[in-house]
Amino acid sequence: MSTNERASLSLQRDEGNLWFGVVIAHSAAAMLFCAVAFTAGFYRLRGFWPPASARPGVLVPALAGGLLVIGAVLLHASLRHSQTNRLTLAGVLGAGVAFLATQAAWLHVLFWYRDLRIPDSGVFGSSLYGLSAVHAVHLGVVMLGLLRAGLRILRGQEARAPLRRALPGWWCSTVMYGVLFAVVYLP
8 A cells, every 4th residue: 555545544534533523513512402492492382481571573583594594505505616615605604603693683682672681581581592602602613613614725725624524513503593493483
């Protein structure tokens, strides 16, 4: 076996290990998120969710979810081409930043104008902020991986592997937000 073949085999093995680690990390974040979501769902079924004074609107959170879907589509598009486009990756990162800003602004509006303070707001406020925080941290970590891929692209290096590793994280964040949207915002 030549040196090039050994190096290629080692790189494939390392990529497989990295992929496995990514899947385990996203699965752990999803399990934490699901535990909070099921708790919120339990309280919602018992009639405690949400209190009548704190019924949030649906339009802004739905638009925020649309940003995640746009980012996922752009990320898929960047992986389908042989050369990853800087503008496409910038669009994905822009969609992620816009989503996080929208989510933070929306929660801030709920926090200040609807008096959802922890622990005063009880289960609703705790679940809302817990779900949102776990989701934001998860998406933030995925975006750091995308930023790393963007830096590789700027240096002229191959970035498809980091983008492939970021894709399940982005989809995991998109699905987690769908659960968050259903549990918190739908009647």
